[in-house]
Amino acid sequence: MKVNERTRMIVQQAKEKGWNNTDNWLFRKLQNEIAELDDSIQQGDSPEEIATEYIDIIYILDQILSNHIDDDLDMEFVFLKKFKANENTPKKTWEEGKGIVKK
Numbered sequence: 001m002k003v004n005e006r007t008r009m010i011v012q013q014a015k016e017k018g019w020n021n022t023d024n025w026l027f028r029k030l031q032n033e034i035a036e037l038d039d040s041i042q043q044g045d046s047p048e049e050i051a052t053e054y055i056d057i058i059y060i061l062d063q064i065l066s067n068h069i070d071d072d073l074d075m076e077f078v079f080l081k082k083f084k085a086n087e088n089t090p091k092k093t094w095e096e097g098k099g100i101v102k103k
Helices: 003-017 023-042 047-066 075-088
Strands: 092-095 099-102
Touching: 003 047, 003 075, 023 047
Parallel strands: none
Antiparallel strands: 092 099
């Protein structure tokens, strides 16, 4: 499924169900969904249960994104552009015994 199609589906469902789509609410909800994903992983839930918690995060992120971009922005192009940039740019990561390093 293409990213833009997925976002449109999520936003349409949110509108049909009357979900609150304000950034304020969604960012608070996002924190809860991230915690639920962490709990699912820590509890050793099944891969499908973990994936479902991940999808809940995608729902929230796509709703936030839709509040700030036009529907016709090609998200696959944006993703590939960022992916390519990350190939050539060191990013911060944590390495045991060294702390924060760039790789």
